[in-house]
Amino acid sequence: xxxxxxxxxxxxxxxxxxxxxxxxxxxxxxxxxxxxxxxxxxxxxxxxxxxxxxxxxxxxxxxxxxxxxxxxxxxxxxxxxxxxxxxxxxxxxxxxxxxxxxxxxxxxxxxxxxxxxxxxxxxxxxxxxxxxxxxxxxxxxxxxxxxxxxxxxxxxxxxxxxxxxxxxxxxxxxxxxxxxxxxxxxxxxxxxxxxxxxxxxxxxxxxxxxxxxxxxxxxxxxxxxxxxxxxxxxxxxxxxxxxxxxxxxxxxxxxxxxxxxxxxxxxxxxxxxxxxxxxxxxxxxxxxxxxxxxxxxxxxxxxxxxxxxxxxxxxxxxxxxxxxxxxxxxxxxxxxxxxxxxxxxxxxxxxx
Ligand code: TXA
Ligand code: MG
Numbered sequence: 001x002x003x004x005x006x007x008x009x010x011x012x013x014x015x016x017x018x019x020x021x022x023x024x025x026x027x028x029x030x031x032x033x034x035x036x037x038x039x040x041x042x043x044x045x046x047x048x049x050x051x052x053x054x055x056x057x058x059x060x061x062x063x064x065x066x067x068x069x070x071x072x073x074x075x076x077x078x079x080x081x082x083x084x085x086x087x088x089x090x091x092x093x094x095x096x097x098x099x100x101x102x103x104x105x106x107x108x109x110x111x112x113x114x115x116x117x118x119x120x121x122x123x124x125x126x127x128x129x130x131x132x133x134x135x136x137x138x139x140x141x142x143x144x145x146x147x148x149x150x151x152x153x154x155x156x157x158x159x160x161x162x163x164x165x166x167x168x169x170x171x172x173x174x175x176x177x178x179x180x181x182x183x184x185x186x187x188x189x190x191x192x193x194x195x196x197x198x199x200x201x202x203x204x205x206x207x208x209x210x211x212x213x214x215x216x217x218x219x220x221x222x223x224x225x226x227x228x229x230x231x232x233x234x235x236x237x238x239x240x241x242x243x244x245x246x247x248x249x250x251x252x253x254x255x256x257x258x259x260x261x262x263x264x265x266x267x268x269x270x271x272x273x274x275x276x277x278x279x280x281x282x283x284x285x286x287x288x289x290x291x292x293x294x295x296x297x298x299x300x301x302x303x304x305x306x307x308x309x310x311x312x313x314x315x316x317x318x319x320x321x322x323x324x325x326x327x328x329x330x331x332x333x334x335x336x337x338x339x340x341x342x343x344x345x346x347x348x349x350x351x352x
Contacts, residue, residue: 003032003165005157007173010128017172022136024169030057032146032160033133034174037098037183037199038153038306040069041168042133045079046105051142057167057233060149061152064232065115066142067100071131076137079109081121083160087188088212092208102187113142115231120281125135129174135238145182146171150304151273152238152341155180159310161239180303181333185230186213195219196230198333200302219336222344238341240309242273244320245272246342249349255283257349258321262287265319273317275308277301280323287291290314298327300326302334309341321347 006017021031022244028050031042041058043050047140055059055062068079073091087101105120114120125131134141145153146275148163165171184199186206194214195203206213218228228234247254247261255276262272263286272287278294290308293300310319322342325334339346 001166001169003161003168004170004306005161005173007157008044008129009175013129013132015132018132018136019162020257021133021162021170021172022138022167022219024253025137025141028053029169030054030167031133031137031170031172032142032154032157032164032168033130033172034157034177035069035127035143035338036178037125037181038155038177038179040130040141041139041146041160041164042069042137042143044138045069045083045091045113045140045142046108046110046138047102048110051110054142058144060144061235062100062112063115064144065117065121065237066113066144068109068113068120069130069134069141069143070139071096073124076103076122079106079122079140080104081106084188086193089209090186090193090206091124094130094201094205095124097124098183099123100183100185100197102185102189102196104189110207119187121185123183127174127178127318133172140226150239152234152240153182155303159306162310176303177277178303179196179299179306180305181330181337183208184333187229194229194305196228197233198336200330202329202332203245206210219332220344236340236343238306238309239343240310240312240320240341242317242320244309244322244342244343245345245347246322246324246338247347247349248324251280253349254323257282257347258323259283259285261347270318271316273315273320275320275322277323288317289299292325295325295327295339298325298330298334301325301327302330305334340349
């Protein structure tokens with residue numbers, strides 16, 4: 001199967017294509033679509049067969065649950081058993097938006113969609129194409145990121161085509177996404193809400209609305225023995241083909257250290273890939289240097305992270321060294337992804 005590609009923008013939606021894609025979803029087929037975070041691989045969340053197809057297309061382990069996407073707040077009530085007051089307040093402030101909430105599920109949500117769990121993850125995306133498609137497809141669309149399992153999440157329709165172009169019915173190309181990393185996941189199944197995956201919506205923003213918010217301890221450091229509560233967080237993710245190392249320390253030391261490592265790699269007959277910023281790229285002397293964004297604009301770093309990781313796969317780089325991006329607001333979300341991509345390999349430039 002070769003995916004049909006429907007091109008449109010949020011300003012100029014091709015209503016006919018949305019109807020066609022909605023019909024495909026209703027028939028149990030898979031359609032990839034843009035959201036404000038990353039591209040999603042959509043299937044009817046209430047159809048166990050469609051969920052099975054999603055796992056098969058991605059090569060995803062079947063214990064890793066899917067997020068159900070809605071486009072009408074009222075629809076939340078049908079797929080959940082209980083909505084705590086704090087979740088209403090959170091939805092009022094952050095939906096539609098880059099936030100996923102976890103609830104006890106109702107009976108209509110099949111266990112195939114929730115990876116066998118009694119809870120369900122739900123998101124109301126803030127993207128007009130996504131919203132129209134969700135409604136056209138019946139209102140409940142399961143959508144993991146539209147990448148092959150383990151690869152960086154797709155931020156353009158081209159990335160989706162690269163990974164899944166021969167396995168799904170259609171791709172809606174709405175141009176590059178706005179945010180570039182996946183939604184924050186907030187679990188409401190305990191008294192105090194817990195962040196299971198950091199994202200654009202931070203702990204501080206959530207605490208302004210609901211008071212105390214905890215963070216899954218596995219997100220903060222490498223923990224052996226404790227399992228993350230979001231099953232997907234335990235898998236290696238986003239990994240480029242070449243080994244990736246994160247180099248930490250003061251800016252000048254990081255640049256000097258990466259330059260030395262790049263020379264060493266060349267002497268061994270390899271080529272170093274380097275991930276720097278607008279502020280630093282001019283100071284690298286060897287290797288394949290890519291600019292991820294500007295430190296003055298941390299959103300730009302989040303937005304280009306996955307694209308840069310993907311680009312290195314076809315670049316000939318034999319090893320990749322990245323600067324560290326502990327930026328003020330999105331730093332935790334960015335570093336969570338980068339550390340996973342690096343398999344937690346860190347070089348301290350101060351000790352080199
Ligand atoms: O931004 C996003 O959230 C994107 C776009 C397409 O909406 N979707 C996305 O889905 O990132 P996915 O499948 O790549 O990641 C879903 C994460 C996984 O880590 C999964 O384990 C977790 O959500 N998850 C889903 N349902 C859960 C549940 N009931 N309990 C705990 N974790 C859950
Ligand atoms: Mg994913």
